[in-house]
Amino acid sequence: MREIPGLPPGPSFLPLVGNVIDMSWTYRKRKHKYFEEMEKKFGPVYRLYFGRQLLILFNDVESVKEALVEKRDIFTDRPSEAFWVAQQIVKHGAGIVWSNGQHWESTRRTALQTLRDLGVGKQSIEEKILEETEYMLTEITRLHRKPLHLDKLMAKGASNVISTVVFGKRFDYDDPEFNKILSFIKMTFDAEGPISPLNMLPQIRFLPYISAMIENCWLMIDEINVFLSKTIDEHKKTLNKENPGDFIDVGLTTIANSKTTTLTDGVLMCTILDLFIAGSDTTATTLDWAFLYLIHKPDVQTKCQKEIENVVGFGRRVKWADKPTLVYCAATLMEVQRFSTVAIASLPHTATEDTEIKGFLIPRGSIVFADIRAIHYDENLWENPREFNPERFIDGDGKIIQNSNLLPFSLGPRICPGASLAKMELFLMFCNILQRYSFSKTDDTELDLDGVSGITLSPKPYTLHAKPRCL
Numbered sequence: 311m312r313e314i315p316g317l318p319p320g321p322s323f324l325p326l327v328g329n330v331i332d333m334s335w336t337y338r339k340r341k342h343k344y345f346e347e348m349e350k351k352f353g354p355v356y357r358l359y360f361g362r363q364l365l366i367l368f369n370d371v372e373s374v375k376e377a378l379v380e381k382r383d384i385f386t387d388r389p390s391e392a393f394w395v396a397q398q399i400v401k402h403g404a405g406i407v408w409s410n411g412q413h414w415e416s417t418r419r420t421a422l423q424t425l426r427d428l429g430v431g432k433q434s435i436e437e438k439i440l441e442e443t444e445y446m447l448t449e450i451t452r453l454h455r456k457p458l459h460l461d462k463l464m465a466k467g468a469s470n471v472i473s474t475v476v477f478g479k480r481f482d483y484d485d486p487e488f489n490k491i492l493s494f495i496k497m498t499f500d501a502e503g504p505i506s507p508l509n510m511l512p513q514i515r516f517l518p519y520i521s522a523m524i525e526n527c528w529l530m531i532d533e534i535n536v537f538l539s540k541t542i543d544e545h546k547k548t549l550n551k552e553n554p555g556d557f558i559d560v561g562l563t564t565i566a567n568s569k570t571t572t573l574t575d576g577v578l579m580c581t582i583l584d585l586f587i588a589g590s591d592t593t594a595t596t597l598d599w600a601f602l603y604l605i606h607k608p609d610v611q612t613k614c615q616k617e618i619e620n621v622v623g624f625g626r627r628v629k630w631a632d633k634p635t636l637v638y639c640a641a642t643l644m645e646v647q648r649f650s651t652v653a654i655a656s657l658p659h660t661a662t663e664d665t666e667i668k669g670f671l672i673p674r675g676s677i678v679f680a681d682i683r684a685i686h687y688d689e690n691l692w693e694n695p696r697e698f699n700p701e702r703f704i705d706g707d708g709k710i711i712q713n714s715n716l717l718p719f720s721l722g723p724r725i726c727p728g729a730s731l732a733k734m735e736l737f738l739m740f741c742n743i744l745q746r747y748s749f750s751k752t753d754d755t756e757l758d759l760d761g762v763s764g765i766t767l768s769p770k771p772y773t774l775h776a777k778p779r780c781l
């Protein structure tokens with residue numbers, strides 16, 4: 311492989327495989343550490359090779375804004391053609407995440423409008439989140455006498471909020487169909503995502519271990535699709551076009567009423583899967599980190615609880631309307647999002663023409679990522695970024711500081727469409743659980759705050775003790 315002059319700097323690489331051995335093997339499950347090393351060596355814009363494919367990482371806020379906002383016309387598309395896994399997904403029909411152009415714009419717009427119509431950001435969805443939080447608290451009450459793993463419970467809670475929006479109903483935590491969706495999401499997120507070696511060398515799909523894994527994955531998708539198709543059919547039978555009750559109803563009404571929509575039953579199914587995949591693990595993992603930080607920093611937990619006690623007391627649940635007065639809790643969640651940066655980087659974008667960022671050539675067809683974690687740990691933007699400190703988001707008058715360098719949902723036209731829902735879930739679940747329970751470490755061993763990288767960055771499995779405060 312010959313380097314094109316003008317490219318950003320980057321590490322040496324091997325013919326054919328590029329930097330894959332370091333990325334996917336030496337730093338397996340520690341991709342965030344690899345990106346950190348590369349940024350230290352090569353600065354705010356660097357290049358890697360994923361096989362023969364050029365990858366460019368933007369690591370400071372200027373380059374990310376230049377690419378994803380100012381040059382949005384060039385950097386909005388996903389590289390659906392460049393990845394073998396994406397090609398397979400798109401072959402089965404694309405929803406929001408992997409589609410481009412007109413199809414993406416219209417599907418994303420419909421999804422956003424539908425989420426708004428269904429009450430995301432409003433009281434109706436708040437009720438559902440509070441109801442789900444009660445189920446989570448019942449589980450904690452049932453299990454709290456033993457050391458608890460919160461990750462699965464958070465995944466069930468967050469997925470049920472999406473279920474309520476999409477299907478108009480929640481599932482029991484032991485429902486087999488629900489658990490199938492959860493296993494699929496977990497499998498997807500444990501994988502290396504866009505930089506899985508399978509994308510670089512699709513031929514390895516014929517190796518027995520890998521082919522069995524892929525086979526298993528398609529089987530799961532088939533089963534989920536059968537379930538989705540059955541659910542859509544059931545919705546067709548009860549559809550009231552004047553008063554659609556959930557995401558499927560709104561989708562079916564759009565299909566029936568609009569001659570120009572790109573929505574079909576197939577696209578609806580893909581979009582539903584996108585919402586589940588993109589919306590449940592991210593939110594659940596953020597909450598999992600939040601409770602890990604609280605047992606690491608008991609003083610932060612005490613301050614959050616004192617604030618809840620003073621503002622809300624114990625006589626009622628914490629509401630979304632309490633957010634402006636629960637300043638320390640809100641700041642803690644902002645710090646959780648900065649410090650954990652669950653989405654280490656944006657999803658992949660591609661350059662649709664040759665361009666320059668910070669004076670470096672970014673050739674057409676290169677795959678680019680915004681390294682969100684690098685921005686969240688940038689010493690030029692944050693004081694002591696390696697310290698967990700909610701106070702950084704509170705000003706001298708005790709008001710929240712909205713810091714435009716906090717970018718957990720990325721930037722530009724592909725910015726996460728679920729951000730409002732996620733923020734509401736995080737706040738209501740976090741505060742209401744803390745109102746009722748205190749959490750502590752189960753032993754004296756030091757907590758591991760480094761995390762394990764898949765598509766998202768999750769805490770290494772940990773347990774905690776939950777002690778009821780008032781029941």
Ligand code: HEM
Binds near residue numbers: 585723727729732
């Ligand atoms: C704390 C929770 C969440 C975090 C940290 C998060 C973060 C992100 C990030 C970083 C992206 C990539 C943007 C880019 O490529 O530039 C994204 C995309 C996306 N997210 Fe989220 N997200 C969260 C919750 C949600 C929820 C609850 C939903 C659904 C209701 C959702 C749906 C999506 C979708 C559909 C996309 C693809 C957007 C597109 O390609 O146009 N996310 N999210």
